Amino acid sequence: MELTGAQIMVESLKQEKVEAIFGLPGGVILPTFDVLYDSGLRFILVRHEQGASHMADGYARATGRPGVCMVTSGPGATNTVTGLATAYMDSVPMVCITGQVATTVIGSDAFQEADTIGITRSVTKHNYLVKEVRDLARIVKEAFYIASTGRPGPVLIDFPVDVSRAKTEFVYPKEVSIRGYKPTLAGHPKQIEKAAEMILEAKRPVLYVGGGCIASGAAAELTEFARKTGIPVTTTVLGLGSFPETDPLSLRMLGMHGTHYANYSVQGSDLLIAVGARFDDRVTGKVSLFAPKARIIHIDIDPSSISKTIPVHCPIVGDVKHILRALTGRVKKLEIGEWTAQIEEWKKKHPLKYDPSGDVVRQQYVIDKIGELTNHEAVVTTGVGQHQMWTAQWYRFQNPRSMITSGGLGTMGYGFPAAIGAKIGRPKETVFCIDGDGSFQMTLTELATAVYYKIPVKVVIMDNAHHGMVRQWQELFYNRRYSGSELGPSNPDFSKLAQAYGALGIRVEKKAEVVPALEKALQCDGPVVLHMVVAKEDNVYPMVPTGHALDQVMDMA
Amino acid sequence: MKHTISVLVENHFGVLAHVAGLFSARGFNIDSLAVGETEDPTVSRMTIIAQGDDRTIEQITKQLNKLIDVIKVQDLTEEEKISRELVLIKAQTGAQNRSEVLQIVNTFRAKVVDVNPHSITVEVTGNEEKIDAILELLRPFGIKEVVRTGTIALSRKSELNLKGPKEAPEAKVEKPEKKITGKKK
Numbered sequence: 001m002e003l004t005g006a007q008i009m010v011e012s013l014k015q016e017k018v019e020a021i022f023g024l025p026g027g028v029i030l031p032t033f034d035v036l037y038d039s040g041l042r043f044i045l046v047r048h049e050q051g052a053s054h055m056a057d058g059y060a061r062a063t064g065r066p067g068v069c070m071v072t073s074g075p076g077a078t079n080t081v082t083g084l085a086t087a088y089m090d091s092v093p094m095v096c097i098t099g100q101v102a103t104t105v106i107g108s109d110a111f112q113e114a115d116t117i118g119i120t121r122s123v124t125k126h127n128y129l130v131k132e133v134r135d136l137a138r139i140v141k142e143a144f145y146i147a148s149t150g151r152p153g154p155v156l157i158d159f160p161v162d163v164s165r166a167k168t169e170f171v172y173p174k175e176v177s178i179r180g181y182k183p184t185l186a187g188h189p190k191q192i193e194k195a196a197e198m199i200l201e202a203k204r205p206v207l208y209v210g211g212g213c214i215a216s217g218a219a220a221e222l223t224e225f226a227r228k229t230g231i232p233v234t235t236t237v238l239g240l241g242s243f244p245e246t247d248p249l250s251l252r253m254l255g256m257h258g259t260h261y262a263n264y265s266v267q268g269s270d271l272l273i274a275v276g277a278r279f280d281d282r283v284t285g286k287v288s289l290f291a292p293k294a295r296i297i298h299i300d301i302d303p304s305s306i307s308k309t310i311p312v313h314c315p316i317v318g319d320v321k322h323i324l325r326a327l328t329g330r331v332k333k334l335e336i337g338e339w340t341a342q343i344e345e346w347k348k349k350h351p352l353k354y355d356p357s358g359d360v361v362r363q364q365y366v367i368d369k370i371g372e373l374t375n376h377e378a379v380v381t382t383g384v385g386q387h388q389m390w391t392a393q394w395y396r397f398q399n400p401r402s403m404i405t406s407g408g409l410g411t412m413g414y415g416f417p418a419a420i421g422a423k424i425g426r427p428k429e430t431v432f433c434i435d436g437d438g439s440f441q442m443t444l445t446e447l448a449t450a451v452y453y454k455i456p457v458k459v460v461i462m463d464n465a466h467h468g469m470v471r472q473w474q475e476l477f478y479n480r481r482y483s484g485s486e487l488g489p490s491n492p493d494f495s496k497l498a499q500a501y502g503a504l505g506i507r508v509e510k511k512a513e514v515v516p517a518l519e520k521a522l523q524c525d526g527p528v529v530l531h532m533v534v535a536k537e538d539n540v541y542p543m544v545p546t547g548h549a550l551d552q553v554m555d556m557a
Numbered sequence: 558m559k560h561t562i563s564v565l566v567e568n569h570f571g572v573l574a575h576v577a578g579l580f581s582a583r584g585f586n587i588d589s590l591a592v593g594e595t596e597d598p599t600v601s602r603m604t605i606i607a608q609g610d611d612r613t614i615e616q617i618t619k620q621l622n623k624l625i626d627v628i629k630v631q632d633l634t635e636e637e638k639i640s641r642e643l644v645l646i647k648a649q650t651g652a653q654n655r656s657e658v659l660q661i662v663n664t665f666r667a668k669v670v671d672v673n674p675h676s677i678t679v680e681v682t683g684n685e686e687k688i689d690a691i692l693e694l695l696r697p698f699g700i701k702e703v704v705r706t707g708t709i710a711l712s713r714k715s716e717l718n719l720k721g722p723k724e725a726p727e728a729k730v731e732k733p734e735k736k737i738t739g740k741k742k
């Protein structure tokens with residue numbers, strides 16, 4: 001039977017077992033929305049397309065399945081660009097469908113025309129302009145395949161309105177064959193052999209684990225490998241949850257706001273095993289001084305990540321899960337007692353700490369308590385800034401896909417819509433968004449979405465009356481000249497704002513009120529906003545200032 | 558150092574923009590880029606001449622390989638290869654110096670493709686050195702306009718075709734510290 005392009009699009013999404021589509025309609029995508037109307041597919045109407053793109057991203061990070069968003073041409077498409085860039089930087093599988101003006105008028109500056117393909121080229125893993133309806137089913141199939149295999153990433157399909165009306169026979173392809181795209185999965189046996197030898201020889205080894213471990217679904221394999229060998233584990237912010245942070249082998253997070261002991265361990269190591277991590281500058285500090293005594297093994301599915309910023313001694317291109325399994329079979333418990341004793345000493349001497357005194361609410365305390373009350377097993381999303389780093393430091397993640405944060409692009413406003421997407425993907429789990437007052441105000445319009453669809457996310461807004469992280473840098477490096485970082489006088493009462501939207505809103509001003517408020521939030525079965533009025537001028541420590549080696553750490557007195 | 562990179566890509570809309578966009582987004586410099594259909598009409602071949610140290614070129618080849626529409630990448634720099642460029646040069650000539658120009662043209666086995674009272678247009682094919690040499694010799698007469706196709710190149714030994722894997726990470730990982738040269742089968 002012949003179907004229209006719009007019908008083919010919707011049928012194809014069903015074939016891909018899409019559970020939810022996040023989006024907002026407009027002129028040229030109306031034929032598709034019309035089919036969507038009674039398709040049985042779940043559609044979540046957002047209030048701004050950036051929200052749709054972050055929701056699709058949050059859904060994808062929480063579930064491992066591609067998130068889908070659908071928007072109109074022109075402004076609808078451009079509003080998703082931040083979301084695409086966020087997902088691209090953190091390798092998140094997403095399919096974004098944008099309406100486009102008719103093929104007959106493309107290039108004529110038609111109403112709501114934008115060169116979406118051109119604009120999104122550098123923030124997508126791949127993008128397609130559908131020119132013929134007969135290509136559509138294949139393109140959708142390929143888009144999902146490309147988004148979710150290899151190093152995952154967002155794929156965009158630009159869908160002109162005339163193609164959505166044209167008809168053709170619908171056959172959904174069973175297989176994908178793209179001659180230019182064949183990701184390597186199994187690592188090269190010789191390299192694995194060489195790595196195993198290096199591991200067995202190591203005296204001061206460290207595992208440095210990134211988001212690739214979670215994307216590969218390899219948390220269990222990592223844990224097995226680390227426990228079998230006894231090698232301590234540090235993670236990046238995106239790697240949090242790939243290894244239980246309460247495990248004695250955990251060094252917690254490394255990098256600019258990592259623990260002393262993670263950073264000292266990396267600097268002192270003679271073997272660094274990088275697992276699905278890409279040596280980001282927030283992790284390495286000054287590149288030329290990074291891990292100066294270490295030989296490096298680098299396991300990554302993306303060959304272009306290897307030796308990009310730091311030359312490595314033993315690269316293994318392939319899927320982390322495959323490779324860790326192969327390595328585990330070739331190693332044994334290492335005799336590294338001296339090394340672990342040294343690390344224990346660092347741990348004792350330099351624990352993470354904060355000033356617990358007084359009545360004032362401190363973010364570290366709130367996050368610590370959220371961790372306790374949720375048994376460290378909630379799904380947590382964040383905005384970007386101090387609260388994000390404190391969440392990374394104080395929640396103590398246990399499970400993969402539980403820390404959902406914009407690590408690579410650092411997108412303020414990501415946390416709240418991502419929490420909605422995550423909750424839709426994992427409805428049985430408690431989902432917290434720990435947000436900054438600045439970050440939250442970038443996408444708070446989605447309160448309407450959360451209330452309308454009754455998505456019970458728990459938003460904790462840390463109101464320090466500032467763009468706190470910016471203020472911290474200005475305090476430390478710009479003579480306390482707080483240029484453009486003060487929010488205080490203009491912040492609304494977020495609890496009242498939440499109430500206006502129909503959510504539960506609670507305002508907390510004293511430390512003693514924190515736990516009762518969190519308990520109330522946990523009992524509530526609708527969206528909740530906790531407005532935490534917190535210390536205004538707290539700084540995130542430890543801190544390795546830019547341009548310094550990882551062991552040149554600043555800390556509070 | 559100058560590198561010659563040969564790239565097989567899908568012969569469809571948008572691919573050139575994708576490749577060019579990659580170079581600009583990552584701050585790589587292109588000297589020239591020549592593109593055209595191959596023996597297989599669904600495939601185009603690009604010859605890219607790019608500058609960079611070994612690390613940069615390694616990143617360029619890896620990033621090119623990452624593009625979905627790129628089928629294969631080969632660095633021909635150290636391969637035995639044939640490279641050619643075609644150039645049209647419009648040189649200023651009058652009756653008094655035309656014969657001198659023609660002499661140069663003959664020495665280089667170039668072709669005169671147009672003559673008028675004030676200028677002569679010459680077509681030259683060759684490798685970069687030959688082209689640079691003739692340009693140098695014609696410069697004193699006054700060059701009015703030059704157009705170059707950019708270098709195209711083929712390896713003498715290996716064929717870059719659709720057979721075999723897109724990239725050979727094995728080959729790469731065995732000699733990690735060396736830069737990637739041509740992928741030999």
Ligand SMILES: Cc1ncc(C[n+]2csc(CCOP(=O)(O)OP(=O)(O)O)c2C)c(N)n1
Pocket residue numbers: 383384385386387388410411412413435436437438439440462464466467468469470
């Ligand atoms: C969209 C965007 N704009 C600007 C920045 C730069 N930036 C980084 S952190 C920060 C302040 C964040 O403030 P807030 O959300 O209140 O979090 P806090 O640091 O106070 O915890 C800013 C402006 C950014 N990361 N993202």
